Amino acid sequence: MTYSAARLLRSLLLALPFAALAPAAPAPLVDAATEQRIDTLLAQMTVEEKVGQLHQLSNAFDTTGPVPEKPDELARYEAIRTGRTGSALNVGGAASVRRIQQLAVEGSRLHIPMIFGYDVIHGYRTIFPVPLAEAASWDLDAITLSARIAATEAAAAGVDWTFAPMVDIARDARWGRIMEGAGEDPYLGSAIAVARVRGFQGPDLRSPDAVAACLKHFAAYGFGEAGRDYNTADLSESTLQNVVLPPFRAAIAAGAATVMSSFNDIGGLPAVVHTRLQRTILKGEWRFPGFIVSDWGAIRESLAHGVSVDLRDAARLALLSGNDMDMESAAYSRHLASLVADGSVPATSLDDAVRRILRVKFALGLFDDPYRRCDPAREKRLLEAPEHLAAARDVARKSIVLLKNTGSLLPLDPKLRRIAVIGWLAGDKDTPLGNWRGQARPDSAISLLEGIRAAVGPRTVVDYAEGAKVTIGDRHAFMDSQYNTTDRSGFRAAVAAARKADVVVLALGEDAWQTGEGRSQTDIGLKGLQQELFAAVSAANPRTIVVLMNGRPLVLGRVAEKAPVLVEAWHLGSQAGHAIADVLFGQYNPSGKLPASFPRTVGQCPIYYAHKNTGRPIPGDGRVFWSHYTDTLNTPLYPFGFGLSYTTFNLSAPRLSATAIGPRETLQVTATVTNTGPRAGAEVVQLYTRDMVGSETRPVKELKGFRKIELQPGESREVVFPITSADLAYFTPRGVWEAEPGEFQVFVGNSSESDQPVTFTLRAE
Numbered sequence: 001m002t003y004s005a006a007r008l009l010r011s012l013l014l015a016l017p018f019a020a021l022a023p024a025a026p027a028p029l030v031d032a033a034t035e036q037r038i039d040t041l042l043a044q045m046t047v048e049e050k051v052g053q054l055h056q057l058s059n060a061f062d063t064t065g066p067v068p069e070k071p072d073e074l075a076r077y078e079a080i081r082t083g084r085t086g087s088a089l090n091v092g093g094a095a096s097v098r099r100i101q102q103l104a105v106e107g108s109r110l111h112i113p114m115i116f117g118y119d120v121i122h123g124y125r126t127i128f129p130v131p132l133a134e135a136a137s138w139d140l141d142a143i144t145l146s147a148r149i150a151a152t153e154a155a156a157a158g159v160d161w162t163f164a165p166m167v168d169i170a171r172d173a174r175w176g177r178i179m180e181g182a183g184e185d186p187y188l189g190s191a192i193a194v195a196r197v198r199g200f201q202g203p204d205l206r207s208p209d210a211v212a213a214c215l216k217h218f219a220a221y222g223f224g225e226a227g228r229d230y231n232t233a234d235l236s237e238s239t240l241q242n243v244v245l246p247p248f249r250a251a252i253a254a255g256a257a258t259v260m261s262s263f264n265d266i267g268g269l270p271a272v273v274h275t276r277l278q279r280t281i282l283k284g285e286w287r288f289p290g291f292i293v294s295d296w297g298a299i300r301e302s303l304a305h306g307v308s309v310d311l312r313d314a315a316r317l318a319l320l321s322g323n324d325m326d327m328e329s330a331a332y333s334r335h336l337a338s339l340v341a342d343g344s345v346p347a348t349s350l351d352d353a354v355r356r357i358l359r360v361k362f363a364l365g366l367f368d369d370p371y372r373r374c375d376p377a378r379e380k381r382l383l384e385a386p387e388h389l390a391a392a393r394d395v396a397r398k399s400i401v402l403l404k405n406t407g408s409l410l411p412l413d414p415k416l417r418r419i420a421v422i423g424w425l426a427g428d429k430d431t432p433l434g435n436w437r438g439q440a441r442p443d444s445a446i447s448l449l450e451g452i453r454a455a456v457g458p459r460t461v462v463d464y465a466e467g468a469k470v471t472i473g474d475r476h477a478f479m480d481s482q483y484n485t486t487d488r489s490g491f492r493a494a495v496a497a498a499r500k501a502d503v504v505v506l507a508l509g510e511d512a513w514q515t516g517e518g519r520s521q522t523d524i525g526l527k528g529l530q531q532e533l534f535a536a537v538s539a540a541n542p543r544t545i546v547v548l549m550n551g552r553p554l555v556l557g558r559v560a561e562k563a564p565v566l567v568e569a570w571h572l573g574s575q576a577g578h579a580i581a582d583v584l585f586g587q588y589n590p591s592g593k594l595p596a597s598f599p600r601t602v603g604q605c606p607i608y609y610a611h612k613n614t615g616r617p618i619p620g621d622g623r624v625f626w627s628h629y630t631d632t633l634n635t636p637l638y639p640f641g642f643g644l645s646y647t648t649f650n651l652s653a654p655r656l657s658a659t660a661i662g663p664r665e666t667l668q669v670t671a672t673v674t675n676t677g678p679r680a681g682a683e684v685v686q687l688y689t690r691d692m693v694g695s696e697t698r699p700v701k702e703l704k705g706f707r708k709i710e711l712q713p714g715e716s717r718e719v720v721f722p723i724t725s726a727d728l729a730y731f732t733p734r735g736v737w738e739a740e741p742g743e744f745q746v747f748v749g750n751s752s753e754s755d756q757p758v759t760f761t762l763r764a765e
Contacts, residue, residue, distance in 0.1 A: 029257060029289045034362045038355050044110060047337050047347075050354045052079070053086035053112070054325050055333040056293065059096075083108030084333065086357060087325060089117040089163075092439065097158025098374035105370045113370035115361055117293075120162035120200075120211065121180060121436035122146070124153035125383040126574055127445070128392050129399040130434040130515075130551050131166065131192075133570030135182040135595035136643070137398040138684045138708055140195040146395050147199025149388045150438070152209045156379040157439070160364050161212040163260060165196035167247035168217055172606035173599065174227025176519030179551030179571070180436060181222065183595030184608040184640055186243050187703040190250035197254045205257065206365035208372045215251050217262030217295060219277055220244050227605060229520045230263045238696060240266075241731035249286060257290045257360050261323055263298055270305045272298040273314075278322030291324040291356035300329040311335060316344050324353040383439075389575055396572040396579030401592035402644040406564035409543060411586025411646055412503060418461045420497040421449050422537055423507035424469045425549045434551060434571030435516030444574065448507055448547060451577025455585050463501065465494040467537070468529040471511045483528040491536055498540040505584065506537055507547045508559065512571055515551030524602050525555040534559050547580060553598040560637055568592070586646065591682035591708070593643040593751070597636035604632070609640040609752035610699035641686050641703075641751035647677030647713065651685065653756040654748040660761040663739065667723040667760060671748040675711035682710045683750060687721045689728065690745040690757070696733050701752060721748070728762060 042050070057076055067077060079085045080103045091097050097116050104114045122128045128146040137143065147165070154162060169189050170178040182192040193215070202210040220240065224231035235244070248259070259282060262271040271277060272294050282288045299318045300311060308314035315331035316339050326332040339345040365372055382388075402410070412419075425431055425448070432445035453462050468491065469484045498504045508530045513519070525531075535558070538544040545565040548554065560566065567590075569580050582588040599607045616626040618634070628634055650673070657668035673685055687705035691698040705721045723746070725739040732738055741764040747754040 029255075029359050029363050034359065037362065037367075038358050041110065041112070041358060042351055042354065045354070047340055047350070049083045049110065050350055051332055051336045052084035053354045053357050054336065055079070055085050055330070056087035056089060056117070056325050056327045057085055058089050058328055059091040077103070079333070080104050080114070081107035083110060083112060085114065086112070087115045087117060089327070091116055091118075091158065094156065094158040094374045094376045094379045098371055101370050101374065112358075113361060113366040115160045115212075115357070115364065115366065116158055117161040117163055117214070118154060118159045118438070119164070119436055120150050120154045120159065120438050121164050121166070122434065122438075123150045123392070123440070123573060124157065124159070124438040125440060126150075126153060126385070126388040126392050127433050127437050127440045128574075129396050129570055129572045130179045130436075131181055132179045132183060132551065132595060133399040133572060134395065135188065135192055136401050136568070136570070136592040137395065138188070138593050138595075138706060139398050140191060142395045142398050143192055143195040144199040145391055147196045148202065149391055151200045151202065151211045153383050153388065154438070155209045155211050155373045156375065156382040158374050158379075159211055160366065160373060161214065161258065162200055163214045163216060164200070165193055165213065165251070166216050167193040167251060168222035169243055169247065170222035170596070171608040172222075172227035173524050173553040173596065174520055174522060174602065174605055175222060175224060176229060176515050176521065176552070177517055178222070178553075178596065179434065179515040182247075184597060185595070185610065185703050186246040188595060188706070189247040193247040193251040194254040197251045197256045201255060201257065205363045206368070210364075212257035212360055212364060213251070214258040214260050214293065215248050215256050216260035218248060218259050218271060218282065218292070219262060220266050220271075221262035221264055224264055227520055229518050233264045233266050235266070238731065245281070252282075252286050252288050257363060259288065259290065259292045261292055261294055261298060263295050263301065265305055270298070270302050270307060272323050273302055273307060273317040273321045275321040283322055289356070290360055291353065292322060293325040294318065294323050294327045294329065296327050297329050299323065299326050299331040312339065315339060319345055319349055319353060324356050384574075392573050393575035393579050393582070396575050397582045397588045399570060399572060399592055400580065400583050400590050401568040401594055401642075402583075402590040403566040403568050403638055403642075404560070404563065405644055405646075408646075409503070409545065409565050410567075410584060412584050414455055414460065414585045415457045416460050416502045418463065418501045419452065419456065420463045420465065420501035420504045420541070421452055421507075422465050422467050422494045422497060422504060423533070424466050425509055426505065426507035426547070427464060427466060431510075431512045431549060432572055432576030434512050434573065435519070437512075440574070446575055446577035448505070448577045448580055451579070451581035452505065452584070454578065455581035455587070463497040465497045466490045467494040467533045470509075470528050470530065471514070485528055488529060488532070491533065494533065495536050495540045498537045498544070501541060502543070504537055504541045504544040505547060506534060506544050507549055508534065509549035509554070510551060512551070522602065524552060525557055526559060531557060531559065534563070538562060545584070553596050555599055555602055556637065568594075589646045589679055589681040590643070591645060591684065593641050593684045594638055595640070597640045598638040600632050600637045603629070604636070607636050610702055612697050613700050639752050641684070642753070643684070643751075645677070645681045645683065647675055647679040647681040649681075649683045649711070649750060650674045650676045651749055654746055654758050656746070656758055656760055658760065660763055661725075662763045663725040663765055665724075669721040669723055669746055669748065671719050672716055673709065673711065673719055674716040675713055678713055680710065680712050682708055684708045685719045686749055686751065686754065688747040688749075688752065688754060689723070690747075691728065691730070691740070692743040692745060694730070694732070694740055694742075698730070701747065703752070719748075725762060
């Protein structure tokens with residue numbers, strides 16, 4: 001972390017420790033005084049006013065103008081003014097929020113404030129790397145800082161509540177929303193979920209620069225069949241408990257205020273009407289005190305799922321199963337009062353949902369000052385503040401993963417005679433913003449071309465050639481644009497520039513709109529003419545550095561085989577070009593590690609390191625009848641946890657403090673890491689374990705700890721990981737979390753392919 005970023009982190013009061021996923025106790029949502037105030041309020045509310053608290057609508061009229069005249073807009077206006085709407089989303093700016101809040105507070109009978117939500121996913125106006133990219137930093141302080149700045153800007157614009165973080169574990173790169181989460185691993189995903197919640201909510205939700213976090217999507221949204229968005233997720237109880245739910249549980253323990261249910265059905269029951277998930281597990285076993293909001297229109301979608309006969313039935317099922325707030329289905333607003341009146345929904349169930357929503361509003365300080373986040377002057381001062389942009393650059397360069405560096409071609413000398421920058425993506429100022437980019441100004445990112453030109457000396461010539469567009473058509477249209485498969489008119493200029501250059505920087509990857517919600521794909525390779533462009537350019541100049549810009553793991557084909565250098569630069573946000581140039585020219589030594597495996601071919605998806613051994617694992621003797629493909633390897637192209645540096649690191653085999661521990665004892669695992677190369681750098685030391693025999697099959701490896709440490713050339717340091725029985729526990733077939741006695745292996749390395757195991761035993765009680 002740079003000095004400026006570290007100073008900002010301290011100034012925002014977020015230099016918080018992180019150990020073993022055990023967060024410091026957050027300020028509680030529940031306290032006796034607040035509950036008494038809620039009791040008093042509930043006693044005064046009519047059923048219609050209570051239902052109103054459960055109704056969320058999206059902004060659909062001019063919030064700064066006169067009273068609307070169109071019937072639909074007027075109906076929404078009156079629903080706010082009369083206390084029949086408790087929340088709004090997609091309201092833009094402090095002035096607009098204040099206007100609507102005034103309607104609710106000053107116009108309604110009980111003066112109950114509204115809560116305003118927005119999709120603040122990786123920044124509000126200052127845009128940080130997409131979440132999958134930030135996960136590649138393996139830097140929890142940096143991720144917390146990113147969320148803290150996003151909250152600061154969003155809150156200045158009137159936002160109380162962000163629909164983030166997405167904590168879905170995703171192991172299939174075909175799923176477009178993989179870009180919005182932390183990748184394939186539940187331990188890393190849990191750590192990052194906690195970091196994001198801390199960043200968004202800060203130490204006190206009442207602070208005017210805090211926003212309530214919303215964990216999504218509960219649950220198993222990332223496990224849709226065939227990687228297709230909104231699709232059925234049919235998974236075992238073991239996978240649900242051991243892989244899907246841990247990030248949610250960790251973030252609830254960290255104090256996350258709200259949860260969003262997912263679109264998908266799980267084993268035949270849509271999540272929005274899933275009683276076991278919402279009432280039994282979340283509100284029961286985990287004692288979650290906040291509220292659950294549906295995703296957009298999800299209650300209405302239970303009709304399409306085929307589990308409700310009409311919208312009234314959908315409202316009944318959703319509330320009874322534990323969903324508290326209805327986002328844009330109008331199911332509760334139309335039918336809940338009559339459902340309570342005829343006894344189909346108990347009044348106590350309605351009261352519980354209202355209590356949970358009011359509880360979060362009190363926690364946000366909205367009853368004390370409903371306009372605390374409605375200051376246009378503060379909004380103007382904070383959006384894209386210089387210190388925010390500086391932090392975005394620092395987080396972005398920490399998120400870059402060096403995948404290949406044959407012959408140490410990188411870092412480049414900024415005094416090179418001539419550099420050719422090639423590729424439509426290299427000159428594009430919009431794609432680096434990524435999908436789900438908050439209130440970013442279109443085309444506001446620093447492009448790769450701009451970053452390189454700013455980094456080189458005055459005598460270095462930087463030529464630019466577009467080569468070929470990736471997509472054609474209206475790239476901002478709601479529907480997907482088309483890929484360019486025919487226009488090679490820019491190839492000639494690209495090849496000419498490559499031939500004249502000392503080195504080529506070629507940008508390949510995805511438009512920002514190729515990943516994200518609704519952007520699932522069966523082909524996750526380099527689309528359009530990109531493979532052809534690479535072949536032509538690299539033939540003209542073999543010193544071709546490929547910079548990847550993408551929101552998901554890609555199938556790279558011949559590019560991975562032939563390119564001497566591969567730099568995974570993701571969609572890095574507002575300061576993308578500067579961050580990439582910092583790495584290319586050695587101003588920053590890359591330290592990122594992959595949070596998701598890169599497949600060799602799409603046919604391997606889903607692919608992840610923590611797979612099961614099967615009854616027929618790799619035999620090593622060339623036999624046919626074992627679990628494998630006949631046309632490619634089982635292994636990924638680049639594994640989870642992998643990433644190179646401009647220096648080299650040596651890790652010793654792990655040393656154990658004992659060969660056996662009891663259920664209440666701690667094992668110390670020690671490894672020595674040495675910087676054996678010529679530069680200072682940071683290494684992510686990763687701890688994995690394997691349960692050799694369980695009451696059910698166990699993964700071949702599971703991440704159980706990591707440390708990111710910086711070392712000078714020649715410097716060595718011991719890294720110590722504690723392991724207790726709690727670290728070895730899993731959700732067993734007995735339906736409980738427990739560590740089963742027996743033999744375990746432990747690995748310490750710099751990726752999930754660590755192969756120096758040592759063995760210890762967990763004794764029985």
